Amino acid sequence: MVRLTIDRRAIEAQPGQTIMQAAQDNGIQIPHLCHEPRLIPTGACRLCQVHVGALDRPPVLACATPVSEGIEVVTESPELAARRKLILELLLSEHRVACTTCDADGECVLQDLAYRYDAREWTYGTFPHSEPVPLNYTSENRAIEYDLEKCVRCGRCVRFCDEVQGACALTFDSRGIGARINTAYGRPLHQSDCELCGGCVRVCPTGAMREKAARGLGRRKDLTRVRTTCTYCGVGCTMELNVNPRLNRIARVTTEPGMGSNDGNLCVKGHFAFDFVNSPERLTKPLIRENGSFREAGWQEAIARASQGLAAARDQYGPEGLAFLSSARCTNEENYLMQKLARMAGKTNNVDQCATTCHAPTVAGLALSLGSGAMTNAIGEIKNVQTLFLIGANPTEAHPIVGLEMKKAMRKGARLIVCDPRDTWMARHAQIHIKHRPGTDNMLVNAMMNHILAANLHDQAFVAERCERFDALCENVKDYTVARAAEVCGVDAELIRRAAEWYAKGAPSAIFYTLGITEHTCGTENVQNLANLAMLCGQIGKESSGINPIRGQNNVQGACDMGAINTVLTGYQKVSDEAVRAKFAKAWGGALPANPGGRVTDFIEKAEAGELKAFYVLGEDPVLSEPNQAKVIESLKKLDFLVVQEIFMTETAKLADVILPATCFAEKDGTFTNTERRVQRVRKAVEPPGEARPDWRILCDMSTAMGYPMNYVGASEIFDEIAALTPSFGGISYERIDKLGLQWPCPTRDHPGTGFLHKGRFTRGKGLMHAIRHRPPAEEPDAAYPFMLSTGRTLYHYNIGNMTRKTASIAQKQNENFVELHRLDAERLGIADGGLARVSTRRGSLVIRAHVGDKVRPGGLWMPFHFVESVTNKLTNDAFDNITRTAEYKCCAARIEDAGAPRA
């Protein structure tokens, strides 16, 4: 610790901190324009000059001067004020002082400092300003506007783009008085390397960088900031919706460093993709199907109709006659109510949510191996990982803020191993990229363990003390030599050996995986095998070391935690456990159903077979998200009764008998649980459109109408009920998570939450090792369908796209489906980059744009699934994981042929 005084206050600082950092840590604000806590200091603006020691010595820059023992810092004096005023007046002489019409009015650092130091814009004359703003790289862009004449050239945006985002789309163009912010060669922003994260806007201290869509929607004094949790992806970024109450509109989104796990960062979806909230396509009234079309109805009639349809199926066909699909997009409270409704009003365990589509194998696999199916480390621990092992994960696109934390680790010297059939950003920046064939993960992981055992690199003490069935593992991996894996996986044997050695020796290493592991017919086995690898090397149960599934949807962790799964109640308490049943029966005032229940993929098959008669879908669109679309539609059409609770007219809703208009995350209170098990607040910011109602209220009305009364005054009361019934949530309350969320398990009121799991002991006691055999995918390339098709996500869209595709600036960046193929295959088949290609599988066929390159392996195809007009799931295979019934989206046999001319 270094002791110093700032403005006569005694301060303790970390060695190596700057005076600026020490001051900010202690709540002392030193004026500045160019400093930003996430960026390397440049000392460009000279406003943070402070006295150190005698007042007559030349001042130093607080942002660039490290603290030293015993110094006396003075941050304000007549001398400093005069210097600051001079700098500000020089800046103002070049600045378009247009505060009256500037969106940044009231949150402009230049404006605040000019007021504070009484700096005038005319002291040094004013530059002539151009009207309208001269054309630049943002003129054609729909997201961001750059106004050179409001720019103070602090360079925050350029440095953020480089040092934090790593996109490096922006640079200083020219120097001296001609310096300006630009993309390379002035390319339009959306055609540059820009990832539209909005970071340049968030760090800009003036009105130079602003969101175009927010123009005129309000200045600081017109806007209310509502702190909430992002509704996209499982990272769960803390953000503030800046709402204009007069317009009932979200004007823009802000966030600050230190506010949550995202530390002031957002991705394109979190910063820009909220036009859907105010979309004219929102459902505003209940709809009832009559004579083949929908008519508007009142709530009373809609609830009566919907509840009667479900109750009729229940009464006539019993627990297997109806099913409930809860939603990972909805809050914990709503998921809790949905499974309670299913079990108590529906009298069935047929309740599921989209985890089956994505991470169900994680929940099942990690529970079998370790006893707890969740990410074992916290997001904040990622930056201290020394060896990052990514397999089947593309964080810079699917979980961009986790990607940023990994970039932090890489800047600190972390080694990166990426196993992925595709050249993702991370793969391109990895020291080791194992570009293996899709569906050969267990071959690869077994061979790594074979090599680790042969080289005696495993953690013998850890295995002996904390694991069981080690012998079975050893016996199993004997057959999986590195040479054999190299051949089957199609990669260099040396890479496998080196990856195994690096992972085993990493200090520490951590595994990160997503759907590249789970969306296979062997998904659960893949997960178990990664758990084997972590246990074998003792790389788990420590800070920054463990096995980390990064969850997909915003609240898929919570939807699982809340028991919207057929086999478990809240906090993974087993439905089959008599003590658990008794506890819930007492609390809920009735017996729990005893039927085994199924998964969403079972529901669809049972509807097809005519066994399932009624289906209640909350905030999901299985017609787009489930594999083999034609079959899904056919199955759902066989239902007697379908209720859909939605914010938009989805493809599934179009098949419904009753549609209940619901609210989105910005219109209701509740909690989401992110991928690191952190329970975070969601807050109402705007009024819902028309007669749309919060989902939890609709669920209460539905349950009551079905004969099981539910009545809550608000989300907080529901949460307290959850906490009372769920040991791992017992210590969490709205009061405690008001500012920052808590990570479960958090059993008691004084428990600080749990950063990383399995410290000293696995949740299930000893870690269970499994002998996992390599099994090929259900469908492999053959003569008729010689390619292997995988599907996945892009940075710009979320899930089925019905939210992200409402934002014009995102549409400008990416607005159509495409297929990636290797240039050798493209040459052979005469398919041009940007031309049209027909992709066919045994289930369907699509004509889409070809992206030719070397991202995928020769023989591989890759497609996103975000586009309703071009449904990738017409092609995917309805073959399922043997344990969790998750579909094999990552592998199916396909054919591709030229289908037309290149883009004009």
Added chain:
Amino acid sequence: MQNDSAVESSFDLAPVAEIVASHAPFSEGDIIGALQDVQDRYGYLARPVVDELARLSGLPVAKFYGVATFYAQFHLKPHGKHTVRVCRGTACHVRGSPKIMDAVVRRLGIEDGATTPDRLFSLETVACLGTCFLSPVMLVDSRYFGNLTPDQAVKVLDNMGAKRAGQGTTHQEGTPTCPS
């Protein structure tokens, strides 16, 4: 801001790979050198060439662009075969450089910073060439022409243009020496 795409598509990008290879392993410290090599090879820093440089080096194109626009030595637009730099330093100024500049501007028909339509000459001014003993002085490519009169300056340019017809001219190459 953007060059004619028809011109851009005609670049032979093969030499860029050689330039990148000559700097291996490529780091940010190689940006200036690689840009100089590219400019030597192509005459100026055309967008497709620098895009290729960025792609092959693995560094963001914005980094190259930032450096290229920072230094006066780099040209983003097609540049003349010969670069004429008229010195406007103090010594040259008092010995008549404004008249030299006027004569050159009239002869070439272009302003400071421009290139003749036939792409033979680009005209620049410099604050000081460091050869005040030759003032007023003008640098054409790497040749210094000192103790100039406006007529002599024009003659130098005429001779440069006439060189293609086989006419020679008197000039000093490399390090200037004081004319006796």
